Amino acid sequence: MPTGYDIRLIAPSGYPHAPEAMQRGIARLEAAGHRVDGKEVLDRRVLRFAGTDEQRAADINGLADPARPLPGIALAVRGGYGAHPLLPLLDYERLGTRLRDGTVALVGHSDFTAVQCALFAKAGIVTYGGPMLGADFGAQELDSLTWDHFWRTMASEDGEAAWATDTAADLALDGPLWGGNLAMLASLVGSPYFPRIEGGLLFVEDVAESPYRVERMLYHLLHAGVLGAQHALLVGDFTGYRTAAYDNGYDLDTALDRIAAAAGIPVIRGLPFGHGPAKFTLPFGVPARLVVAGGKATLRFSGHPRPKTP
């Protein structure tokens, strides 16, 4: 396990709703031998946001400030809502220049996906879908897959993520790995913050979205020419939603079957990524290879940012 990373907290979205989880996350990271700064972002609270739009944008723009040393890891404290108003406020040009050498890992998921899309689309910056301070590092019980995979990915030149899948087909597909929260992806389609990636391996997850809404969002990506242009769709965790008697047998599997048929691309299920406790740390925008065989899916990727251990 690598140690000694400089971790800077950033809060582009909602304010902490569980401050004790944030403190637990900090304690765990420090106990593992890392330095954590930017703790003051945890105290900001404006309406439902972790500070004003300008303050939250400054967390990210601060990475382009030559007067400040770069951290190894910029870690989102939580999701919620708040990334969208920031997107026009980010200094893409200077961020792109300063982060080009791939030694800063920006990490988060959920609402953070919007930031990831924008940084990649506007500046080619590769970030990570992965754990956040509160819900993951600060979870009452730390998930070992989440913890181990995060540090392994930070430290390894060759990334790998493998999981059991019910997909019977044998596949070997190459393409840029990208994705994240489905609602965030869908909410940027048609804007300059949405990356144009073809032939990719697109992963998606969401929370508290009914299957029909998941289908609608995937149809959005399909109708916009995004989904059908990918080599595969990787289905992460979809959690916390309700179905109703009205659904009449329609469920998430139905929705995914319908989308697979409409898009005509392989849909691989079971990826540990999303709002569940176990999640891989997955780079956004690097070359990857997906191999599916014998009920097992394996992603291999390279070229992901790797922070220097000081």
Place this chain on the structure above:
Amino acid sequence: MPTGYDIRLIAPSGYPHAPEAMQRGIARLEAAGHRVDGKEVLDRRVLRFAGTDEQRAADINGLADPARPLPGIALAVRGGYGAHPLLPLLDYERLGTRLRDGTVALVGHSDFTAVQCALFAKAGIVTYGGPMLGADFGAQELDSLTWDHFWRTMASEDGEAAWATDTAADLALDGPLWGGNLAMLASLVGSPYFPRIEGGLLFVEDVAESPYRVERMLYHLLHAGVLGAQHALLVGDFTGYRTAAYDNGYDLDTALDRIAAAAGIPVIRGLPFGHGPAKFTLPFGVPARLVVAGGKATLRFSGHPRPKTP
């Protein structure tokens, strides 16, 4: 009150969850002297849909069938979810040709907004955001604004809708009137089914979407270059959502204030349109003028479809 219209039921979305409301709607329309056909669509039920994707698409494509007489009004029975899968199945060319003379009024709201967007974007067909069979014509208590305005709009060459608004500014703005359900509009951005309308008067409504989600959808329209290109945003009913202690004072008004500032266009509230009982019948895509003065907003429009009374 005009009478004697041929009304054909169409069911592009969910199956009836309240069959008695559908029967009440039919009874009211028939009692008012109209003929209602297509009642068989009420009996279709596949998963959560009013029939297969092909059946539901055929309801609309049937309007392009030269072997069938055209109705005066094609009335959606309800919303729900189901329009998106149909959009690639519609015969835009033949529909455009057959409906060009503006004597068929396609009417609905909610999920139906997706059909309206597509018909306008792909074929220039003007439809109506307005009442549906179940929730409106079949409501336990018929809303008099909804009923009166619908028939008045069907019968009048000059359309008008006026309401009280808290907007203090005096405004007179011209542009195409368009809009509908916000989630449906947002879910088509970047696709060929989303109309390119500039300088318009855009109206939006939604149900069961928290204010932060409404803000996110409006940011989507803004980031995609849609919202800022309009002359005004008209805010209809936003109903059935919950706020939480976490919102910390953030509410729908806050969201709308933030969007008004970000988009730099007038945001006019109070339009009776949406999932509440009182709704205007508003054409999608015709020239209109909005006048706001003395706490009153007035929309005037022309060129909307007007069914022939046989």
